[in-house]
Amino acid sequence: MKRMISIAFALSLASALPGVAQAQSANAVAIDSNVMVERTTTDTAGRSQTMLEEPRVVVPGDKLVFVLNYRNNGVRPATDFVVTNPLPQAVAFDGTSDADTSVSVDGGRNWGQLATLTIRNADGTNRPARAEDVTHIRWAFQQPIPAGRAGRLMFRGVVR
């Protein structure tokens, strides 16, 4: 399945949920992935402004915003709705403000809140997992997604 949404050059985080294009597809649900670069610029008056741009010039250390738009295109509610996003290797997780998220630091074997996860050291001891250890992020919806409902999920990352 291939679908595109228009990418606003300075996508406002507060804007209404953009509609995921209605696709003629065998799948009743759809998801679209967008990555934007967060840039903070300071104008001549000294005001700083944070913009989201398309990832053209991207160098290590740049902040990325991952935006996932989902939609239930079916005619029945979708239950057990789980969105999973494996983090690209070159991206370090930098948090999300979404509810109902859990993360994995071991390639998706174990899930939980970051604070509850541990990483095994080479010497067999464990240490608390850190944000950069995250390999996957997952949203598990408690409520069914009604037919026609769309939504947006978001998380942040940093180019390693």
Next chain:
Amino acid sequence: MTIKKLHMGSCGIVALAVASATPAFASGTTAGSSITNTASISYSVGGVSQPSVNSNTDSFVVDRKVNLTVAEVGSATTVVAPGQTGAYTTFTLQNTSNAVLDFALTSAQTAGGTAAHGGTDNFDVTGVTIYSDTNSNGVYDAGTDTAVTYIDELAADATVTLFVVGNVPSGRATGDVSNVRLTATGREGGTGGSMGAALVQTTGANTAAMDTVFADGAGVSDAARDAAHSDDDDYTVATATLTVSKSSSVVSDPINSTTNPKAIPGAVISYCIQVANASGGAAATSVSVSDIVPANMTYVASSIRLNGTVTGGVCNADGVAGGSFSSGTVSGTIATVAAGDTRTLVFQATIN
């Protein structure tokens, strides 16, 4: 790869990326590599698990971030002696870019101004050449380390040690300072054996392909974001400044013996030659002292004592036997006179 069931009984997720080994660099993801993101949904309809759905693949290329650091090593000046050859200062060059690059190297002598470790630059070393620490021992080894004008194919995060080597003119005084400056400029990498072309920062419209961004800070003599970095180090001359003085005292005479002896014929006279080295300079080694025994006096055999000390300007009766007497001349060698120290050669002669 297995997934634990969610508390709400979700089905498995198919879009798990298999982690491939990507080396983690402090300088970051290698330029030109793609960051590709795909999300997936698993869900059920009417209690029946449905095939999971993958999103589009959002992909972009990590651009080239050019950054480097030239740093003087040791936080101290290189102390040199006048006329010293192969005097070296040590620098490191680190490629903190996310790409392999060549680096052009230039050295310069500054004229005047405050040197890297204080003092004012007031002379230039000569024959300045940049050497790479070929055997990676951190010390310049003449004949082993190779002279370089550029560093070839320096990997991301890699550091190379460089020496700026020069000769110190003779005749320089203690405290003279020569400041040297090393500048490295990033060049295109990728082709070994020759220095790559100048780097060009991507300006104007960005491209979806790999762009080049200069991210370096300002060095001592270069601006920020110019793909170059520079640092200073310096040489400080320390030389020995010797002064010699001679004194004599009557040790004994044939009449009074050692009680208030007088300089009458047959009296024994002790001569003390003081060699003082000015403080703040370098130690003088192998200091050769010679003195002609005055006319009408006879050298007392085996009376030379070397390396004695002085207290309040008065020679002490210490030191060790040594030296030689030949053709009316007393001579001896004092091994070391440290800066700020005074050492003596003492001998005795009788009045004829």
